Amino acid sequence: MRTPADSPTKTCTQPGCARPLRARGLCPTHYNREYHPTRHKPKQVSCAWCGTIVTRAGGGGRKYGFACSTSCRRALAYGVTPSTSRELVPIKRAPRTDQRPRPARRPRWHVAGVCRVCATPFLSPHLDVTCSAACQAIRDADSRRDHKHRYRARRRGALITPVSPRTIYERDGWTCRLCGRPIDRDADPQSPLAPSLDHIIPLANGGTHEPSNVWTAHRQCNSERANRPFVIVGRAKQRIATLF
Structure with missing residues (x-):
């Protein structure tokens, strides 16, 4: 009795391609290139929250639409207004009073923003949205x-x-x-x-x-x-x- 394991696997008819067949004698890659050339083509879309034009790869839709950043994606999912006043502020090291050498170090970055509750400006080493x-x-x-x-x-x-x-x-x-x-x-x-x-x-x-x-x-x-x-x-x- 012949089993499915004994049956030969059909491969793509394109020269040099041995991938399994999908349809019309072609593998998935060559099938999309032949019959759906624009399926995965990058396209210009607008952010569903702030309207910024971004370039996204083609494909299916998103549950909440395309978002240009993590804050906009969080706003779409949870209804939180993204903060536009936060920015990274470098914190410089205090100058030394002696001549001893010390190793170089990357500057520490803090987040400067406005509290979403009391509207007070704050500075934090973390990605906070509130001052306290x-x-x-x-x-x-x-x-x-x-x-x-x-x-x-x-x-x-x-x-x-x-x-x-x-x-x-x-x-x-x-x-x-x-x-x-x-x-x-x-x-x-x-x-x-x-x-x-x-x-x-x-x-x-x-x-x-x-x-x-x-x-x-x-x-x-x-x-x-x-x-x-x-x-x-x-x-x-x-x-x-x-x-x-």
Whole structure:
């Protein structure tokens, strides 16, 4: 009985090529050269985040589109705005006061940028985007809140665009848009006075997760409103008033 191992393997019909056959008497390389000459040709594409024109090899598409840098790729994947103010700053060695020779060494490079939380200029030996551990903790907390909203929006098939909770709070002046009272910036995240993102058109009613459809609200007011119209009920105003 003849087995598949005993059957001869067909090879490419091009002279000097012994690779296995793919189709029409050609191996994959010669097949692409003959019938798809532009499949892997480099092409000019624009960055899906910042619009910069870059040269990319041909091939399939990307999940989030082409990106020109790691920061733009991270922004597309996680909705984080890439920092355009960071730069590498060389740190020179201090001059010596004696004449002893010392070996040459490459200059140390530090990252100079602006904190994404408090907008304070900083200098760090690492690729940081915040000026301190406290600001990084605030940024991580905002990121967790935004991921929670994005998860809810994905489950309902809603439109999702990058939304920074702290940017929305600053836009609204740290004031609840439901009861009109100020919001405590340092409140415990589980307290009724803590800030939260409220969707103007609730996700349950077909709303989207984008900056134009969210505003700032107390956690208590947001809970009282639920998925009803944005006119807050009177008892929520009374409850918030008793906490000041």
